Amino acid sequence: MPLTYWCEHAWLPDGVADGVLVEIDGERIARVTRGEPAGAERLPGLTVPGLANAHSHAFHRALRGVTQTGRGDFWTWREQMYGVAARLDPDGYLALARAVYAEMALAGITCVGEFHYLHHGPDGRPYDDPNVMGHALVEAAREAGLRIALLDACYLTGGFGEPLSGAQIRFGDGDSERWAVRAEALAAAYEGRADVEIGAAVHSVRAVPPEHVPVVAEFSHRHAAPLHAHVSEQVAENAACVEMYAATPVRILHEHGALGPRSTAVHATHLTEVDVELLGRSGTHVCMCPTTERDLADGIGPARSLFDRGAPITLGSDSHAVIDLFEEARAVELDERLASHRRGHWRAAELLTAATAAGHTSLGFPDAGMLVPGAWADLVTVRLDTVRTAGAGATPEAVVYAATAADVHSVISGGRRVVSDGRHVLGDVGAMLAETIERLR
Structure with missing residues (x-):
C-alpha cells in the first residue's frame, strides 16, 4: 500500500520547495x-535525499578515541x-x-x-x-x-615488493586469479538482490x-560494477611507487584499465597535474574523506x-573518526580555504550532491540520491529548530554549514522507516557500539 509523506521543505533537483508530498510505493x-498535508505523515524541517557514504571500513570504528593519543602518523596508526x-571473527x-x-543511518546515510x-x-x-566475512557485512x-x-578488495602484497606479514596475511588471496574466483562466488550469491551491489577494489598500487x-x-x-582504489594518500607511497615503477599510482591505474566512470579514486590527496587530468578526462569519481585525511595528517586533496x-566528487567517513557526511561536505570547502587562503570554492548544492546523487552513482546505484519519481525512496529530514540550525533557513547552506548528524530526526531508506525522532529501529545504538567494541578489545 502506498505511503505519503508531507515534507515541510524538500530539496528537489531544481532547488528547495515548500509543502512537498512524496508518495512511496x-x-x-x-x-x-506540491500540496497540503491532509492525511500524510508530516516531516518537519528540510528533507533531502538519502546520503551515500562512499568509503567505509566498518571495523575502524573501534579505533575512535583510541588512536588520537600521542604522536605519530599514518603508518603508526x-x-x-x-x-x-x-x-575479528x-x-x-x-x-x-x-x-x-x-x-550511519542515524546520520542520514542510506547506502554504504x-x-x-x-x-x-x-x-x-x-x-x-571463504566469503563469510563479506556475508556478515x-x-x-x-x-x-x-x-x-x-x-571486495584484492590485497596481495604488504608494500612495494614486500610479502604480506602479521595481520595482513588474512587480507590476501595469494594472487589475483584466486581473488577473482572468490569474488565471482560472492557476486553470484547476491545476483538479483536490488539492495546489494558487489563491486571490486584494488586496495592500492602498493598492495596490488x-x-x-x-x-x-x-x-x-x-x-x-563499481571499482574503487586507495590512491596517493601518502607522499611516501607516491615516492615508493615512482621508484619501483617509474609512474604514479594514477598513471598505473590508467595504463591497466582501472579508471573510468564506474571507478573511484579514494583520497587522491597528493596528485600531479597529469594525475588530475587522467582522473578528470576519464570521468573517474574521487572520494574525499576529509575527517580521516586530517586525523591521519594526510593532507588536503585538490578536490575543486x-x-x-x-x-565527480563523493564523500566517505573512511576510518569513522567521525560519522557525519554534513561535516565531510563542509570540510571539503573549509579545507580548501585553509590551503588557498580564499573562501567560496564550492556551492552548498554541489557539496550536497556529492553526499547524495554522486555518491550513490559511484556505488552502483545511479537511481538513488534524488527526490524524483522512480528513485529509491530515501528521505532524510533535518530539523531546522535545533541550537545548531535555528535561524539558518531552509536552504542547502543550512544543511551543509550548520547541521550535524545529530540534527537528523527521520530517515526512510528504500521505503522502510529506519529512524524516527532520532531513534533507530534497532534501539540504543550507543549501547550496541559500546558492547561490541568492548568485547573486541
Missing part, C-alpha cells in the same frame, strides 16, 4: 507533488588498525558492523560503500565459506536499514602489483581542480 518514489583486524564483525551501520579486505582467518586460511547493512556496495590490476578491472567491466576537470 514499496522501495521507490511513485510521485512528488596503521599498526594499531592491524591489531583490531587480527581480533565473523560473528564479531556482524555485531560491530551492524552497530556502525546503525550509527564498504571497502572490504578482511577476508580470511587470522592465520590466512580461508573460512569454510551484507547482513549487518540490511539489519541496519542500509543498501550496501560491498567493494600492476600486472594484477587488469584482473580486478575485468571483474568490474564484466559485471558493470578534480571536479573542474570532470571528476
